[in-house]
Amino acid sequence: MAVKYDKAVVLLSGGLDSATTLALAKEQATTVLALSFDYGQRHVCELDAAKEIARTQNVSHRILSVSLKTIGGSALTADSIAVPKDGDTEKGASAIPVTYVPARNTIFLCYALAIAEVESCSAIYLGVNALDYSGYPDCRPEYIERFQALADIATKGAIEGAPVVIEAPLIALTKAEIIKTGVALGVDYSLTISCYDPDEEGAACGACDSCRLRKQGFQEAGVADPTRYIES
Numbered sequence: 001m002a003v004k005y006d007k008a009v010v011l012l013s014g015g016l017d018s019a020t021t022l023a024l025a026k027e028q029a030t031t032v033l034a035l036s037f038d039y040g041q042r043h044v045c046e047l048d049a050a051k052e053i054a055r056t057q058n059v060s061h062r063i064l065s066v067s068l069k070t071i072g073g074s075a076l077t078a079d080s081i082a083v084p085k086d087g088d089t090e091k092g093a094s095a096i097p098v099t100y101v102p103a104r105n106t107i108f109l110c111y112a113l114a115i116a117e118v119e120s121c122s123a124i125y126l127g128v129n130a131l132d133y134s135g136y137p138d139c140r141p142e143y144i145e146r147f148q149a150l151a152d153i154a155t156k157g158a159i160e161g162a163p164v165v166i167e168a169p170l171i172a173l174t175k176a177e178i179i180k181t182g183v184a185l186g187v188d189y190s191l192t193i194s195c196y197d198p199d200e201e202g203a204a205c206g207a208c209d210s211c212r213l214r215k216q217g218f219q220e221a222g223v224a225d226p227t228r229y230i231e232s
Contacts, residue, residue, distance in 0.1 A: 005029040005122040008167075009112045012036050012061070014049030015194045016214060017127035017170055020182035022057060024169045025125040027185065033119060034061040035112055039104070040069025040077050045202040049193040056188065064111060074101040076196060083197040085207035097135050099196055099209065105138035109147055109166070116164045117155055129170040129178060144168045175217025183223055190226035203230045 008029035012018045013036065025032050034057075036050040047063060054061035072078040075098040084098065105128070112124045128139040137143065148166045152158045170178050182189065194214045195204035204211050206229040218225035 003028060003030055005165075007031040007033070007119065007121045008123040008125055009033050009035055009116050009119070009121050010059075011108055011112060011124070011126040012050045012054060013127075014046035014051075014053060014192060015127075015210075016175075016182070016189060016192045016217075017129055017178060017194075018050075019053050019187050019189070019192045020178050020185070021125050021127035021170060022053065022059070023182060023185040023187050025123075025167070026057065026059070028167075029123065032057075032059045033115070033121065034059050035108075035115060036061065036063045037108055037111075038063055038065045039101075040067050041101075042076050042079075042083070043193065043196055043198055045198055045200075046193045048202065049191055052191050053188075056191065062115075066107060066111070068101060068104065068107070071102065075099050076101050083205075083208050085197075085205065087209055087212075095135065096137065097209065100136050103138070105136075105143070106147070113151055113155065113164060117157055121164065122162070123165045123167050125167045125169065127170050128168050129173055129175075139171075141168075141171055144171065174220070175213055176220035179217050179221040179223055183221075188226075190228075194227075199230050203228050205230055 008025050010022045010025045010032055012022055012034040034054045036047055038047060069077045075081040075083045081098055116124055144166055152163050193202055194210045196208040196210050197205045204227050
């Protein structure tokens with residue numbers, strides 16, 4: 001891939017999609033800064049995965065604390081809301097799952113945009129993809145387009161002729177296609193954590209929607225699943 005940017009920020013959660021996005025960003029940007037968030041998430045062990053991914057990819061990594069737990073409203077931040085297990089992975093267009101975290105991507109992208117301005121980054125990469133269209137409103141192509149429009153009028157760089165580009169390279173891909181892309185780029189998926197409800201050691205539950213989609217993706221890609229699951 002041809003280099004498109006001198007410097008880019010990548011939102012790195014520690015999951016499969018963001019690890020793949022980081023690998024793609026490294027192909028397209030000379031310098032990459034990985035950005036993660038400690039937002040009060042139930043699966044906080046994903047931050048350890050993000051640290052290891054950033055270390056092995058030899059990129060600068062920053063973790064910001066943004067408490068969304070005090071706001072609640074999601075199974076990922078509110079202890080009173082259980083993470084659904086063994087549910088249907090096919091989400092209807094009007095069904096927004098309880099694992100949706102209100103305005104999370106907007107909040108994260110706003111921080112990333114501020115850092116991009118300060119660090120003179122030309123792009124922000126995030127790993128939203130087709131499987132999240134129907135469930136999460138902030139993972140749709142329309143959302144990326146609208147946030148890009150916001151960035152184009154709300155930043156000093158944009159006004160001065162150097163706008164920050166929002167890149168969502170996985171948005172039209174299935175999980176299997178994402179995995180195949182990552183394998184081709186040398187992504188070590190054994191380092192990633194996708195589970196919404198892992199145990200204290202970071203072993204995946206194997207039953208939440210994220211685990212089910214991950215399992216299905218590896219199966220359809222014909223790639224061995226390296227995920228460490230909780231022993232039943």
